[in-house]
Amino acid sequence: MKVLMHETALKELLEKVVSVIGRNLSLSALECVKLQVKPDSVRATASNLNTWLLAQAECQADEEGVIVVPGKKLSEIVKLLPREEMALEVNERQLAVKCQGSRFKLSLISEKDYPKEQCLLGRDGFIEIPRERFQSALGAISFATAKQEYLKAICGILFEFKKDKLVLVATDGHRLAKISIPVESENEQKIIVPSDIVRYILKMKGKTVRIFVNESTVGLYGKNLGVTSRLLEGKYPDYESVIPQDSDKILIVNIRELIQGLKQVEVFAQDVNEIAKLTILKNANELSLESAGEGFKSEVKVGCECSGDEIEIGFNAKYLLELLSVIKSEQVKWTFKDPMSAMILKPVDKETDELYLLMPIRLE
Numbered sequence: 001m002k003v004l005m006h007e008t009a010l011k012e013l014l015e016k017v018v019s020v021i022g023r024n025l026s027l028s029a030l031e032c033v034k035l036q037v038k039p040d041s042v043r044a045t046a047s048n049l050n051t052w053l054l055a056q057a058e059c060q061a062d063e064e065g066v067i068v069v070p071g072k073k074l075s076e077i078v079k080l081l082p083r084e085e086m087a088l089e090v091n092e093r094q095l096a097v098k099c100q101g102s103r104f105k106l107s108l109i110s111e112k113d114y115p116k117e118q119c120l121l122g123r124d125g126f127i128e129i130p131r132e133r134f135q136s137a138l139g140a141i142s143f144a145t146a147k148q149e150y151l152k153a154i155c156g157i158l159f160e161f162k163k164d165k166l167v168l169v170a171t172d173g174h175r176l177a178k179i180s181i182p183v184e185s186e187n188e189q190k191i192i193v194p195s196d197i198v199r200y201i202l203k204m205k206g207k208t209v210r211i212f213v214n215e216s217t218v219g220l221y222g223k224n225l226g227v228t229s230r231l232l233e234g235k236y237p238d239y240e241s242v243i244p245q246d247s248d249k250i251l252i253v254n255i256r257e258l259i260q261g262l263k264q265v266e267v268f269a270q271d272v273n274e275i276a277k278l279t280i281l282k283n284a285n286e287l288s289l290e291s292a293g294e295g296f297k298s299e300v301k302v303g304c305e306c307s308g309d310e311i312e313i314g315f316n317a318k319y320l321l322e323l324l325s326v327i328k329s330e331q332v333k334w335t336f337k338d339p340m341s342a343m344i345l346k347p348v349d350k351e352t353d354e355l356y357l358l359m360p361i362r363l364e
Contacts, residue, residue: 001067003037003088004060007081007099010088014075016055016203016225017046021071029114033071037061045117046071051197052118052228066111069095077104118228120212120219127211129166129183131222134209137168138198140326140354141177144170145195153234156192159211159218161185165353169239170195173359175319176239176342177326180353192232193218200227243357244342247335249308251280251287252348255324255332261300262321265289268298269317275361276317282310291317313339314361323356339363 014033021031027049034045042059045052067090077097078086086099090108097104138157146154151173160167165180191213197220201209204222212219219228262276269276269291279288284306290299313336324332329347336343345356 001037001065001090002062003042005042005057005086005088007078007083007086009057009059010086011075011078013042013044013055013057014071014078017044017053018071018075020046020048020051020053020200022048027115029068029109031070031072032068032109032114033074034111034114034117035067035069037063037065037067039064047115047118049115050194050230051200053200054117054119054121054226054228055224065090067095068109068111068114069106074106077106118217118219119226120214120217120228121210121221121226123212125186125212127161127166127183127185127213128208129181129211131204131206131209133181135202135204137179137181138201140328141168141170141179142195142198143322143326144172144175144177144356146172152232153192153236156194156232157198158190158236158239159193160190162188169236171237171239171357173237174316175323175359176242176355176357177323178239178353178355178357189213190236191218192234192236194229194232197227197229200225242342243355244335244337244344247337247341247344249280249311249336250306251334251336252305253287253302253332253334254304255327255329257302258332259321259324261289261302262317262324264300265291265298266317266321267291268293268296271296274316274318275314275363276320277312277314277363279312280304280306280308280310282308308336311336311339312363313343314363315343315358316361320358323358327354327356 036043039061041056043056045054081099084100089096093108095106095108154171158169166183167180169178201220204225206223210221216231218231265276272293277290286301287304288301327347329350331348333346333348343358
């Protein structure tokens, strides 16, 4: 079998899938990429058994066939080749890579030794969602997922499919992010998707992303890239129960000015476990941000619109900065109930169902 491709096309194809490949001492086949060749196209697949990536590119081949070859090694070789037409030739158990005066040979493994591919593309019952809106939402909430492996369920993102919308939720127990996207779904269901596949979803192109779900797996497919992943097990926290519905203290603040003030306070907050204090006086037109410890103190005032009684509340300065950085709005609406209830932040000038929550810290 002989396959002709441009170096750039093969390089980009491999780059889309080899990032999922890791060092696997127990199953060497997982260090390989599977190339399914047709006369005019080649599909690349790579996996770590939890996640499967697939991508496709154009080619010219004299026959159909399957090539299973060390993925990262082939990718490294192709990156070093000149940007010219190249050939892949299969002879028995070897792959020859040829481009101008360069020649490389790689040993192949049998297709039957490669794990069975997990792909849901082409099945019935998929949900189609606008790609840009979907990517924007995932990019805005994924920061809030837990990083500790023992908190399995909240290491992922909740996909809650309702009749007319998809609700995306991420939390680590200290903060929470929630965004809803209008979609049409036949079935109402909840699944927990591993947060580490977000980076692949953000690379997808095309107008829409198709989502397929079965009992234990989710598949998401764009025009240029597809990812299939095992779902996370466990019960996701009841996020609605922690969102206050009766907050009566309201701030409207310019996000850029608030971030600038927080960065100044955070210089000292780093030395006291990121703890900072927010003080608002009744009917005032500014808020006070403060961080203090033994031998140091910082205080910054930021202009705002305020309604409600006086309040003094502690919070994690780093967490609030990370949260504000994903809100694409000129102003933020910041609501409170009391010093020990969750704080809610929403963009002011965006017509989106978008909410961010930050738990307070008890002040000494």
